[in-house]
Amino acid sequence: MDDQLLRMINQILAKGETAALVTIIATRGSTPRKAGTKMLVLPQGEIHGTVGGGCIEADIRRAALQAIADGESTTGTFTLLGDTAADEGMVCGGIVEVFIRVL
Amino acid sequence: MRQQTAESYHKLLQLAEQGRTVNTLSLVSGPPKVAGHLGQMLLVFPDGSADGVIVDGELTRAALAHVPRPAVKPALFAFDHGGDTYRCFFDIAAPKRQAVVFGGGHISQPLVAILALMDFRVTVVDDRPDFANRARFPQATTVLCTAFAKAGEQLDLGGASAVLILTRGHRYDIECLKMALPFTPRYLGMIGSRRRVTAIMDTLLAEGEDPQRLRAVRTPVGLDISAQTPAEIAVSIAAELVAAYHGGAQYRPLSEKVFRHG
Numbered sequence: 001m002d003d004q005l006l007r008m009i010n011q012i013l014a015k016g017e018t019a020a021l022v023t024i025i026a027t028r029g030s031t032p033r034k035a036g037t038k039m040l041v042l043p044q045g046e047i048h049g050t051v052g053g054g055c056i057e058a059d060i061r062r063a064a065l066q067a068i069a070d071g072e073s074t075t076g077t078f079t080l081l082g083d084t085a086a087d088e089g090m091v092c093g094g095i096v097e098v099f100i101r102v103l
Numbered sequence: 104m105r106q107q108t109a110e111s112y113h114k115l116l117q118l119a120e121q122g123r124t125v126n127t128l129s130l131v132s133g134p135p136k137v138a139g140h141l142g143q144m145l146l147v148f149p150d151g152s153a154d155g156v157i158v159d160g161e162l163t164r165a166a167l168a169h170v171p172r173p174a175v176k177p178a179l180f181a182f183d184h185g186g187d188t189y190r191c192f193f194d195i196a197a198p199k200r201q202a203v204v205f206g207g208g209h210i211s212q213p214l215v216a217i218l219a220l221m222d223f224r225v226t227v228v229d230d231r232p233d234f235a236n237r238a239r240f241p242q243a244t245t246v247l248c249t250a251f252a253k254a255g256e257q258l259d260l261g262g263a264s265a266v267l268i269l270t271r272g273h274r275y276d277i278e279c280l281k282m283a284l285p286f287t288p289r290y291l292g293m294i295g296s297r298r299r300v301t302a303i304m305d306t307l308l309a310e311g312e313d314p315q316r317l318r319a320v321r322t323p324v325g326l327d328i329s330a331q332t333p334a335e336i337a338v339s340i341a342a343e344l345v346a347a348y349h350g351g352a353q354y355r356p357l358s359e360k361v362f363r364h365g
Contacts, residue, residue, distance in 0.1 A: 003116075026179045073141040
């Protein structure tokens with residue numbers, strides 16, 4: 001993991017604050033980023049790192065914010081196959097599964 | 104749980120700062136009874152030992168036993184335990200790749216910036232204080248102002264390192280190359296005109312340097328993209344380095360790879 005991300009996670013935990021660390025755990029088909037890629041989502045919606053950008057990242061960010069609100073870590077599957085993806089010009093045509101770790 | 108997470112991340116940071124590789128194993132899904140344990144994480148060391156607990160000792164051992172071998176890349180895996188299915192994610196936390204740039208000249212500046220963007224820890228070495236300073240290389244992790252021949256005593260150029268030799272003169276290039284060769288870095292590149300690099304190679308061969316080791320040197324450094332300016336040359340070097348790190352030697356446009364027009 002990126003040292004900078006690791007430092008931010010430590011700061012968040014030390015201050016007793018919360019956030020969600022999103023990790024791509026599996027991919028199928030063509031996806032912009034591979035397993036192990038991480039993105040940190042703060043409760044206000046700010047993100048650090050990227051899981052590929054575009055609409056899929058927006059969906060994942062939304063799911064991460066929901067997980068923070070629920071206070072529960074979870075997994076989620078997101079697809080780049082939809083019409084929205086094509087409209088956005090993101091036609092990688094893949095599926096990513098992420099683990100959302102609520103810190 | 105939160106306390107445990109904080110301790111794990113604290114250890115991960117400490118290890119990363121020491122440049123050590125440590126992998127992690129996290130529980131990502133399981134039966135409802137372990138819902139509160141999702142995200143529990145083990146630190147897994149290169150010698151196979153592990154630190155931390157996933158649910159309990161028994162499940163921890165079961166999870167570790169099911170890590171796909173060889174454990175060299177991130178992997179999601181499932182296993183059955185006590186009639187339930189669990190899934191864990193094995194993650195690799197390799198230390199940042201290192202690049203050492205010899206010479207603080209006009210090509211090194213954009214090159215260091217690009218390498219830093221690619222998440223390398225970059226060390227710049229030059230023997231002139233006007234060139235080896237942080238103001239010139241704000242993105243570098245370390246800037247060493249020392250005689251080139253002395254730098255080898257302070258640096259580890261082996262393993263996954265990239266070494267780029269871009270000094271101001273042929274004499275210094277030879278010094279740096281001699282210093283770097285025994286480390287067999289992942290990527291070893293040296294800039295120079297056809298004449299300059301031929302002369303250097305001939306000298307080293309005449310001195311009894313191993314021809315096979317010399318063949319591994321990428322010189323003149325970079326891909327042939329007709330680069331002209333320092334920034335363009337830096338791009339050409341960085342592109343070759345990317346290919347070297349990802350095991351590719353096929354430098355061709357993706358358009359040629361994808362479309363084969365008659």
